[in-house]
Amino acid sequence: MVDTRSIGQALDRPATPELRSQRRKPRFGSLSRLVSPLAILVLWQLLSVSGLLPPRVLASPIQIVAAGTKLIASGELIIGLGVSFLRVVAGFSIALVVGVSLALISGLSRFGETVIDPPIQMLKAMPFLGLLPLFILWFGIGEVPKVGMVAFGCVFPIYLTLHGGIRGIDRKLIEAGKTLGLGTLGIVRHIVIPGALPSLLVGIRYGLSVAWLSLVVGEQINASSGIGSIMTYARDFLQTDVIVVCLLVYAVMGLLTDGLVRIIEAYALRWRPAVTA
Numbered sequence: 001m002v003d004t005r006s007i008g009q010a011l012d013r014p015a016t017p018e019l020r021s022q023r024r025k026p027r028f029g030s031l032s033r034l035v036s037p038l039a040i041l042v043l044w045q046l047l048s049v050s051g052l053l054p055p056r057v058l059a060s061p062i063q064i065v066a067a068g069t070k071l072i073a074s075g076e077l078i079i080g081l082g083v084s085f086l087r088v089v090a091g092f093s094i095a096l097v098v099g100v101s102l103a104l105i106s107g108l109s110r111f112g113e114t115v116i117d118p119p120i121q122m123l124k125a126m127p128f129l130g131l132l133p134l135f136i137l138w139f140g141i142g143e144v145p146k147v148g149m150v151a152f153g154c155v156f157p158i159y160l161t162l163h164g165g166i167r168g169i170d171r172k173l174i175e176a177g178k179t180l181g182l183g184t185l186g187i188v189r190h191i192v193i194p195g196a197l198p199s200l201l202v203g204i205r206y207g208l209s210v211a212w213l214s215l216v217v218g219e220q221i222n223a224s225s226g227i228g229s230i231m232t233y234a235r236d237f238l239q240t241d242v243i244v245v246c247l248l249v250y251a252v253m254g255l256l257t258d259g260l261v262r263i264i265e266a267y268a269l270r271w272r273p274a275v276t277a
Contacts, residue, residue, distance in 0.1 A: 081249060095207060166196045
């Protein structure tokens, strides 16, 4: 018979010094990772103050913080961020619809794979950022080439990951679905989409990173609004602090959109067993 009194006493007993030191190790390890970034910032600031790193080459961290605060206070950064975000949403939405549709057609039929997959593989090998001059010749200098660049760059990771996920589904599951009386739409809804969803979410995460990369290039050519236009104006006047602020905004937005997809992934794939090291 288990002695619950002894178990309770063992739980109430204060931790030994060895155990307390073991508990403090993870916290110290996480804090130690901040040492090198802080050292780089301090060295960066010292080089700027000493004049070895002039502002025309790279502004100091204090100047960058001051420039970011000024842009936020004036509202210029918020407005530009809103415009850039809408461009990413529009381009990525187009890429999601096109990529998913092509992947379903190519992944579910031999004929579709023969017709669709070779051209996609050929276009994937092209440097899509080099197509921007051609997009400007076709669509002008308005919003269409910027949104088109985002859509064109995002469609490939979405298509490739979803196509691979569909091809990786166990054929026995599809045969079991047919045995249970599921039609084509039922198989796609209950077997194909859940089975390929992890691959699709990976493609969405990768596609969002490509979306912000495409927008950085697209907005710096004949853009009158958005984060890229702020960078272009700062480049003309050698404002390296403003340029670094805009680059940090792009990076933060990429991390936030990736984190949003990770939250959706954790909810949509909660049926999967967690894998821990």
